[in-house]
Amino acid sequence: MDLGLTGKRALVTGASTGLGFGVAKSLVDEGAKVVIASRSEEKLRRAMAILGPQADFLIADLSDPDNAKDLVEQAAAKLNGLDILICNAGGPRAGGFFDMQIDDYRKSIDTNMLSSIELSMAAVPLMEHSGWGRIIAITSLWVRQPSPNLILSNTARTGLTAFFKTMAAAIASKNITANTIQPGFHQTDRFMELNRENSAAVADHIPARSIGSPEDFGAVVTFLCSEQAKYITGASLQVDGGLFAGLM
Numbered sequence: 001m002d003l004g005l006t007g008k009r010a011l012v013t014g015a016s017t018g019l020g021f022g023v024a025k026s027l028v029d030e031g032a033k034v035v036i037a038s039r040s041e042e043k044l045r046r047a048m049a050i051l052g053p054q055a056d057f058l059i060a061d062l063s064d065p066d067n068a069k070d071l072v073e074q075a076a077a078k079l080n081g082l083d084i085l086i087c088n089a090g091g092p093r094a095g096g097f098f099d100m101q102i103d104d105y106r107k108s109i110d111t112n113m114l115s116s117i118e119l120s121m122a123a124v125p126l127m128e129h130s131g132w133g134r135i136i137a138i139t140s141l142w143v144r145q146p147s148p149n150l151i152l153s154n155t156a157r158t159g160l161t162a163f164f165k166t167m168a169a170a171i172a173s174k175n176i177t178a179n180t181i182q183p184g185f186h187q188t189d190r191f192m193e194l195n196r197e198n199s200a201a202v203a204d205h206i207p208a209r210s211i212g213s214p215e216d217f218g219a220v221v222t223f224l225c226s227e228q229a230k231y232i233t234g235a236s237l238q239v240d241g242g243l244f245a246g247l248m
Contacts, residue, residue: 001228003030003222003223003225003226003227003228004226004227004228005027005030005031005032005084005222005225005226005227006030006031006032007031007032007033008027008031008032008033008083008084008225009032009033009076009079009080009081009082009083009084010024010027010032010033010034010035010079010082010083010084010085010086010225011034011035011037011071011072011075011076011079011082011084011085011086011119011123012024012027012034012035012036012037012086012088013036013037013038013060013062013071013086013087013088013089013115013119014037014038014062014088014089014090014138015036015037015038015047015086015088016036016038016040016043016044016046016047016057017038017043017047017188017189018090018186018188018189018190018214019088019138019183019186019188019214019217019218020036020038020086020088020138021036021047021214021218022213022214022215022216022217022218023086023088023138023217023218023221023222024036024047024051024055024086024218025050025051025215025218026215026218026219026221026222027084027218027222027225028051028052028054028055030222030226031054032054032084032225033054033055033079034051034054034055034056035055035056035057035058035075035078035079036048036051036055036056036057036058037057037058037059037060037062037071037075038059038060039059039060039061040059041059044057044059045057056078056079058071058074058075058078062089062111062115062119063107063110063111063115064110064115065110065114065115065117065118066118067115068115068116068118068119068122069118069119069121069122071119072085072119072122072123072126073122076126081126081129081130082123082126082127082130082133083127083130083132083133083134084133084134084135084136084225085119085120085123085133085134085135085136086136086137086138086221087115087116087119087120087135087136087137087138087160088137088138089111089112089115089116090111090190091112091140091150091153091190092104092107092108092111092112092152092153092156093152094149094150094194095149095150095151095152096148096149096151097148097151099151100151100152104152105152105155105156108152108153108155108156109155109156109159111156112152112153112156112157112160113156113157113159113160113163116137116160116163117160117163120135120137120163120164120167120178123135124171124174124176127174127176128174128176131174131175132175132176133171133174133175133176133177134176134177134224134225134229135164135167135176135177135178135179136178136179136180136181136221136224136225137160137161137164137179137180137181138180138181138183138221139157139160139161139180139181139182139236140153140154140157140182140183141182141183141184141238141240141243141244142154142157143157143158143161143180143182143236144182144236144238144244144246145244145246146158160180161180161236164178164179164180164234164236165234165236168233168234169234172233172234175230177224177229177230177232177233178233178234179224179232179233179234179235179236179237180235180236180237181217181220181221181224181236181237181239182236182237182238182239182240183212183217183238183239183240184206184212184238184239184240184241184243184244185202185203185206185211185212185240185241185243186211186212186213186214186217187211187212187213187214188214191211199211205243206240206241206242206243207241207242207243208241208242209241210241211241212239212240212241217239220237220239224237
């Protein structure tokens with residue numbers, strides 16, 4: 001199936017490793033021109049060695065939302081416009097209610113909510129100009145089913161989900177879609193950080209009996225960027241091997 005992405009221009013944040021890299025690789029494979037961004041130049045250059053000449057990179061620290069608009073502008077300058085924005089950021093530190101202070105919430109909200117909001121606000125006018133756009137935020141399954149040990153992620157990413165749902169209705173008539181993707185457990189550095197001693201036990205609790213791969217996750221996100229997915233907007237899709245048991 002031709003997804004209609006050849007020549008489309010994409011910015012993927014948090015894309016030097018993990019799920020962000022999986023998305024960037026899938027977009028490149030479908031013919032898109034991609035700018036990847038993260039804080040580590042070393043990791044970005046390693047990623048570039050795999051992605052090849054259809055990709056470029058920018059160093060950006062999105063723990064400060066004030067950097068988001070500049071990043072979009074720089075990416076659009078490299079690409080001569082912007083059609084696709086993938087908002088991704090590493091998860092905040094683990095811990096529950098009794099482990100956190102108010103500054104922990106501020107940092108998490110800046111990184112995992114406000115930066116994606118700023119990215120989106122900067123990207124929409126560029127997409128309006130070209131008459132086509134896809135904006136996707138990678139959030140977490142725990143938006144649906146809050147984890148007692150990930151209270152910072154639960155809080156910030158739930159707020160981002162509400163923003164995307166509201167934004168989607170506002171921009172739908174402009175041929176721009178906005179969706180969130182809620183990953184469960186995937187083979188990333190973050191997963192190993194939180195589950196190093198019990199990864200096999202985690203897999204046993206997933207109906208699919210396996211941990212997801214960044215490559216498969218990237219393919220799902222890429223489909224939502226496709227021409228065929230133009231009627232999907234305001235959705236929040238879990239990609240979790242059947243882990244979430246609720247009806248809604």
